[in-house]
Amino acid sequence: MQTRIGLALAWLVAGSPAAAQGQPPVTITILLYNYAQVPEPELLKTRQVVARIYGQVGVTVEWAECPISPWETSWPAACSATRGLKYPEIRLLSEAGARYAGVGRDALGFALHSGSRGVLANVFWDRVRRLAGAPQRDPGVLLGHVLAHELGHLLLGPGSHCSSNLMRNGWGTRELEWAMRGSLRFLPEEAEQIRFRLLPGSAPGGAAVASLSPPE
Numbered sequence: 001m002q003t004r005i006g007l008a009l010a011w012l013v014a015g016s017p018a019a020a021q022g023q024p025p026v027t028i029t030i031l032l033y034n035y036a037q038v039p040e041p042e043l044l045k046t047r048q049v050v051a052r053i054y055g056q057v058g059v060t061v062e063w064a065e066c067p068i069s070p071w072e073t074s075w076p077a078a079c080s081a082t083r084g085l086k087y088p089e090i091r092l093l094s095e096a097g098a099r100y101a102g103v104g105r106d107a108l109g110f111a112l113h114s115g116s117r118g119v120l121a122n123v124f125w126d127r128v129r130r131l132a133g134a135p136q137r138d139p140g141v142l143l144g145h146v147l148a149h150e151l152g153h154l155l156l157g158p159g160s161h162c163s164s165n166l167m168r169n170g171w172g173t174r175e176l177e178w179a180m181r182g183s184l185r186f187l188p189e190e191a192e193q194i195r196f197r198l199l200p201g202s203a204p205g206g207a208a209v210a211s212l213s214p215p216e
């Protein structure tokens with residue numbers, strides 16, 4: 001955890017937008033369910049972070065804010081799409097939602113995928129906000145990185161934790177600092193795998209669960 005600064009410089013080059021130049025554009029639409037009622041200013045930062053991280057690997061991210069109550073009468077057409085790699089479902093949940101999900105009390109989120117359908121990830125806003133609060137870190141920016149991590153599980157498939165950077169399990173102080181600096185990102189091989197899996201005809205992985213833990 002203390003020896004990753006040098007590697008970061010390599011990722012800054014290999015994971016740059018230039019790495020995806022010349023490749024066909026790939027677009028995904030996140031179906032967002034904001035059950036935690038994350039305020040719009042924070043969501044704006046979250047969307048910006050996710051757009052930057054996925055833009056670096058050649059993936060354009062669009063958003064559809066989907067209904068969170070039966071009283072809502074209109075929503076984007078994309079909300080009715082079949083869940084899958086190109087239409088991943090992300091739920092922003094409160095602490096109560098995290099407890100209901102039955103995950104460990106320190107988990108920041110978790111992802112579920114089963115074949116090509118039913119792809120979704122949960123992110124726990126109250127926990128992200130609490131983690132951001134001490135010392136002072138922007139909760140919207142941190143939420144964007146946690147969301148990008150969980151979405152990464154959906155796109156990369158089972159067993160997608162690695163020993164460093166965005167897909168590391170158990171972020172340390174260094175990862176949080178990188179997140180605030182905008183340098184927490186996918187490794188080049190992860191970027192390649194994401195793009196491959198989004199190509200038509202790519203077979204997704206089997207059922208699995210992966211969760212992100214807080215700093216060690």
Ligand SMILES: [Zn+2]
Nearest residue numbers: 169210211212
């Ligand atoms: Zn994870």
